[in-house]
Amino acid sequence: MKAKRILVTGGTGSFGKKVVASLLQEGVEEVRILSRDEGKQDLMRGRMADPRLKFHIGDVRDRDSVERVARGVDAIFHAAALKQVPSCEFFPIEAVRTNVLGSENVVRAAMNHKVKSVVCLSTDKAVAPVNAMGMSKALMEKVARAAARELGQDADTTIACVRYGNVLYSRGSVVPLFIDQIKRGKPITVTEPTMTRFLMPLEDSVALVKFAIEHANQGDLFVHKAKASTIADLVEAVKQIFDVPDHPVDVIGWRHGEKLYETLASAQELLDSEDMGDYYRLRLDDRDLNYASFFSEGDEDRAEREEFNSHNCDRLDVEGTKQLLLSLPEVREEVEAWQAR
Numbered sequence: 001m002k003a004k005r006i007l008v009t010g011g012t013g014s015f016g017k018k019v020v021a022s023l024l025q026e027g028v029e030e031v032r033i034l035s036r037d038e039g040k041q042d043l044m045r046g047r048m049a050d051p052r053l054k055f056h057i058g059d060v061r062d063r064d065s066v067e068r069v070a071r072g073v074d075a076i077f078h079a080a081a082l083k084q085v086p087s088c089e090f091f092p093i094e095a096v097r098t099n100v101l102g103s104e105n106v107v108r109a110a111m112n113h114k115v116k117s118v119v120c121l122s123t124d125k126a127v128a129p130v131n132a133m134g135m136s137k138a139l140m141e142k143v144a145r146a147a148a149r150e151l152g153q154d155a156d157t158t159i160a161c162v163r164y165g166n167v168l169y170s171r172g173s174v175v176p177l178f179i180d181q182i183k184r185g186k187p188i189t190v191t192e193p194t195m196t197r198f199l200m201p202l203e204d205s206v207a208l209v210k211f212a213i214e215h216a217n218q219g220d221l222f223v224h225k226a227k228a229s230t231i232a233d234l235v236e237a238v239k240q241i242f243d244v245p246d247h248p249v250d251v252i253g254w255r256h257g258e259k260l261y262e263t264l265a266s267a268q269e270l271l272d273s274e275d276m277g278d279y280y281r282l283r284l285d286d287r288d289l290n291y292a293s294f295f296s297e298g299d300e301d302r303a304e305r306e307e308f309n310s311h312n313c314d315r316l317d318v319e320g321t322k323q324l325l326l327s328l329p330e331v332r333e334e335v336e337a338w339q340a341r
Contacts, residue, residue: 010080060102131257165198219284
């Protein structure tokens with residue numbers, strides 16, 4: 001990467017730790033971490049033990065702390081967020097404060113300090129959202145892209161977003177939960193077996209963000225063309241990996257704010273997109289509030305497109321899901337420990 005000084009908000013989370021390790025390996029001069037958890041920062045400081053890593057206690061909700069840490073950086077990876085669907089359902093205003101207002105603070109700080117590139121991390125739950133987490137992330141995208149529209153294409157700062165689905169083995173995700181339940185001899189709890197979800201290794205999310213930094217035009221939103229599986233096939237894959245074919249499964253029913261399937265790009269967004277191989281580039285609608293020319297001169301010949309969701313994308317079967325899970329070092333370590341017990 002061309003950026004030499006990079007800020008990662010929420011840098012002690014699953015994505016943050018992975019992208020920081022990758023950036024240090026690439027030889028960047030400095031990586032700044034902004035988070036509010038001093039315990040996780042201390043653990044990360046001890047484990048990575050790299051003088052290029054600079055830790056800042058603060059919260060994206062606080063404009064001053066973001067302004068201080070953004071000064072002098074070349075790029076910002078904005079990963080700080082409230083991500084758990086049930087907790088955001090019960091405390092929606094907290095999701096707004098972090099995911100929406102906090103993102104506004106990050107974007108404005110970047111503009112104030114002429115940070116070259118900003119990438120805001122979003123989720124498939126932001127498309128046609130039915131839960132508070134998805135709604136707050138959808139508004140985060142709107143905040144970022146409104147700022148990009150305000151800046152224009154020739155500005156010092158380029159603001160982009162990325163959108164992806166479930167990251168396998170990230171904190172709070174279902175795969176480590178399923179493995180823990182197997183290890184403790186407890187039934188595997190699933191909500192609805194026919195639900196489909198996008199599955200994405202953490203390395204792919206890091207690659208997506210780096211791709212956005214290198215290729216973004218003002219206001220672009222990049223989508224990774226992930227594969228998906230049903231929850232039933234995911235559970236079966238985990239059971240086969242751990243060789244527990246008769247392990248009980250308890251269907252507990254839908255949680256607050258869940259959907260049968262997730263969507264990474266709507267049909268309308270795909271009408272003005274660019275297929276970039278592994279990714280879609282969803283371009284910014286940079287019209288202003290004067291719509292007269294659009295209505296009088298608009299393109300009436302717009303082809304119909306189908307949305308890109310976890311029901312109609314490439315679907316992994318049980319064997320394919322197993323191979324994806326076994327590509328994760330964390331899963332392989334858990335399997336080895338299970339076999340050696």
